[in-house]
Amino acid sequence: MHDELKSFVFRELVHVLDETSFSGDDDLLEAGLDSMGIMRLVLFIEERFGVTLPDEEIEPDNIQTLNRISSWIERHR
């Protein structure tokens, strides 16, 4: 799941100079993830991993890093 998420994020949402050195704890919001990106991300996760993410949980705390996104998804599996 993590790899699939990572490749989606880097292909569609944020453009970092070096993906290989970007760790699961690096800040995606600083790297340019914006509101449109978050909307795409939420729709992608719900469709791909079959979870429903509550509206009130769509916030930076759950989205800031790849690791946080992964654990957010896990909580709803």
Place this chain on the structure above:
Amino acid sequence: MLVADHLIKQQMHTPDRIAFSENGRDTTYRSFFVNAGRISHVLLHHGVRPGDRVCLLLSRGIDAAQGIYGILFAGACYVPLDPQNPASRLAYIMGDVRPRCIIGIGACPEWCDASVEWIDLNNPQLFGDEQHGDIDGVYRSSPEDLAAILYTSGSTGNPKGVSISCRAIDAFVFWSATTFGIGKEDRIASLAPFHFDLSLFDLFTGVYCGARTCFVPQSLTLSPKKLVAWFDEVAITSWYTVPSILGFLALRGGLAPGQLPAMKRILFAGEVFPLPGLIRLAQALPHVALYNLFGPTETNVCTFWPVQRSRLETLESVPIGGSACEAELMISDSGELLVNGPCLMSGYWQEGHVQALDHPWYHTGDRVSRNDHDELLYHGRMDRMIKSSGYRIEPAEIEAVINRFEAVRGSVLVGESDPICGQRLVAVVAGKSVDLEALRAYLKQNLVAYMQPYRFVQLQAIPLLTNGKVDYRAVAGMI
């Protein structure tokens, strides 16, 4: 009375009312005026004279707004730079606009030309002890003086500066204030960056009306429910924004009838609002008047359509309506929208001066038609311009950057439809030996995030027509 003069009027009539709010910091009309005046004096001291350009490297907020009024008080023209832009793009703009000064916070960035004076707003010695609450030092602008240059994607491969006069801004301010009935009790939410023309409403219409403009905290744009809660808490009455963020709120913001009781009107522009999202928004906020505003940066708003809820279900697309800002509209034989009127730009900025328009009618490049209700409908572009998440993208600007990369023998950038951002970018690259991974890394260094291609298609050669021009239809068939 022109543009910045309205601030002088407000600070005399209602000095203690709040003009701008940002993250718990409120500034009254009086103190906003005094601070703008101090900036103006600093600029004059640094040699800024009427007709000069002053760049602004600041994110939207009270400091940047004061900077803009300070620049206008000095008789100069403000040029907002997007701090998110790559250094190469900013350096190009600096070279093109040739500013006298650049206002920012902290140290001068490396890409900045050393001959341009850097003014650090955080410098404690900047203002001295002077107060400058007088209006004597304020330059009285003429209608044709330039107030702003907004850089937008250019078809020549470089960004181009849309030069906007005091007259053009004032025409929009007067029209928007009266058409939407903005008053001093209103609270305007401001989210658009200052290099977007939507911000003219937040910066100038609010002040003209004596309203309070509240900057939306950037972090809230990432949490739709918190954003809705903020609108409620601050009791926002008016908002001019882009459809994509409204769609985000309508879809995931938990909006429902009865919420946002203070909200009176929402205006949107910048891209086509997909009907399902608009219908959802219209149903969720039945008490809010919705308006679709339309026009490229060059004309500002030239048409608008007050949303008629009863017709939404039967429409195929959202009409762009009829004339706004007293614009005269004409449809050419080929179906292109032509615009003339007081909101029109003065021309493009080029190498130190305005290239005046050689024709009174501005050719928008937008294909339109009229429906049975005598409303205009938008049918897309005559040229190749792409709209993605509200950003306007000229393919040539990206192609020019791609073509400079090693082993690239040509490129074509096209848009493919995308349910969220309208269109996403596909780069068709000629040259079998091009290293696409390296190209991607190179583009990340040289182009803004919203200009990054979503995917690449590699070809031996770009298909051409017999006349030697690119065969765009063939290209479209290959992606």
